[in-house]
Amino acid sequence: MKAAIFREVGKPLQIEQISISKPGPREVLIRTAAAGVCHSDLHFIEGLYPAQTPMVLGHESAGIVEQVGSDVTYVKPGDHVITCLSVFCGHCEQCLTGHMSLCASAEVRRPADEEPRLSHNNAIVNQFANLSSFAEQMLIHEHALVKIREDMPLDRAALIGCAVTTGVGSVFHTAAVAPGSTVAVIGCGGVGLSAINGAAIAGAARIIAIDMVDSKLEMAKDFGATDVINGRNGDAVEQVMELTKGGVQYSFEAIGLKQTAEDSFRMLRPGGTATIIGMIPVGVKIELMGAAFLQEKKIQGSMMGSNRFRVDMPRFIDFICKASCI
Ligand SMILES: NC(=O)c1ccc[n+]([C@@H]2O[C@H](COP(=O)([O-])OP(=O)(O)OC[C@H]3O[C@@H](n4cnc5c(N)ncnc54)[C@H](O)[C@@H]3O)[C@@H](O)[C@H]2O)c1
Numbered sequence: 001m002k003a004a005i006f007r008e009v010g011k012p013l014q015i016e017q018i019s020i021s022k023p024g025p026r027e028v029l030i031r032t033a034a035a036g037v038c039h040s041d042l043h044f045i046e047g048l049y050p051a052q053t054p055m056v057l058g059h060e061s062a063g064i065v066e067q068v069g070s071d072v073t074y075v076k077p078g079d080h081v082i083t084c085l086s087v088f089c090g091h092c093e094q095c096l097t098g099h100m101s102l103c104a105s106a107e108v109r110r111p112a113d114e115e116p117r118l119s120h121n122n123a124i125v126n127q128f129a130n131l132s133s134f135a136e137q138m139l140i141h142e143h144a145l146v147k148i149r150e151d152m153p154l155d156r157a158a159l160i161g162c163a164v165t166t167g168v169g170s171v172f173h174t175a176a177v178a179p180g181s182t183v184a185v186i187g188c189g190g191v192g193l194s195a196i197n198g199a200a201i202a203g204a205a206r207i208i209a210i211d212m213v214d215s216k217l218e219m220a221k222d223f224g225a226t227d228v229i230n231g232r233n234g235d236a237v238e239q240v241m242e243l244t245k246g247g248v249q250y251s252f253e254a255i256g257l258k259q260t261a262e263d264s265f266r267m268l269r270p271g272g273t274a275t276i277i278g279m280i281p282v283g284v285k286i287e288l289m290g291a292a293f294l295q296e297k298k299i300q301g302s303m304m305g306s307n308r309f310r311v312d313m314p315r316f317i318d319f320i321c322k323a324s325c326i
């Protein structure tokens with residue numbers, strides 16, 4: 001099959017022919033219908049996060065099941081699915097306490113002494129996030145996918161595979177935004193716009209979108225932002241403080257920068273919570289004013305929106321279909 005191979009930091013991906021193995025007992029072979037480019041893929045290409053090359057990137061995808069392993073009963077050939085990098089084992093401490101997006105079990109991968117899922121001239125091609133969707137087919141663990149309704153267009157379904165689940169999930173699950181509250185979202189790409197959308201669904205009364213690109217801010221309004229700030233026009237924190245008369249209850253950083261992560265904390269009102277979604281480059285430290293903790297300000301991370309994707313993703317599709325599709 002054809003795949004886009006990542007061989008060297010900073011270099012373009014190369015389209016090459018590689019081999020894909022047959023499904024093991026708990027694996028599923030999928031024909032990729034669509035794959036989004038999430039900024040996380042780019043962080044690896046830029047070398048801000050380490051990757052084992054050669055590798056096939058891509059993790060925001062949807063497709064159709066082609067073949068299933070001998071023990072798989074959840075899906076069958078022809079089923080439409082969204083993939084998710086939050087592959088869960090189902091029986092570790094994280095899974096059993098409801099934190100499946102934090103599962104780190106090795107059993108969802110193929111052991112090193114078995115034939116690799118992807119290869120080129122008999123040498124391993126590494127799988128990214130246990131998915132590798134910049135390819136015509138994906139071979140993944142059965143717990144890395146969710147079955148979806150077939151009237152949902154697969155190109156849009158793919159975006160639920162990461163950006164939507166991460167943005168909406170960080171609002172619903174990680175931060176648990178309360179109706180009537182005030183929210184700021186820094187960065188209006190796929191993830192930030194989804195956080196704005198989630199905040200609107202959660203009933204936030206005021207949603208402030210911050211970006212440096214006016215067209216992104218226009219889109220933010222369509223997704224539910226009530227106010228927009230272009231970071232090029234002066235200090236965003238000062239503007240948020242002014243607009244809200246003292247800061248927001250919830251802020252979300254959806255870029256992956258030290259400065260904006262620190263800003264997300266600085267724009268909180270007492271008792272507020274900052275949620276860092278962006279991938280801050282490895283080794284970068286975030287600095288905060290210690291005295292702010294006396295005002296019960298909080299800061300936390302979010303991994304893939306703290307999802308339970310087999311429950312969340314079909315619900316997100318129902319929201320979309322209720323509003324627009326098909
Ligand atoms: N935590 C997770 O599980 C998770 C999941 C998915 C993505 N991410 C991360 O979330 C971040 C966003 O991903 P994305 O795909 O939405 O990215 P994106 O590139 O689509 O969006 C980033 C947005 O930030 C804006 N921006 C950049 N610098 C800015 C600045 N200084 N001030 C204001 N706005 C600025 C850009 O104009 C753009 O609209 C990335 O770091 C990505 O790796 C994390």
Ligand SMILES: [Zn+2]
Nearest residue numbers: 038040162163
């Ligand atoms: Zn992603």
Ligand SMILES: [Zn+2]
Nearest residue numbers: 089092095103
């Ligand atoms: Zn687990």
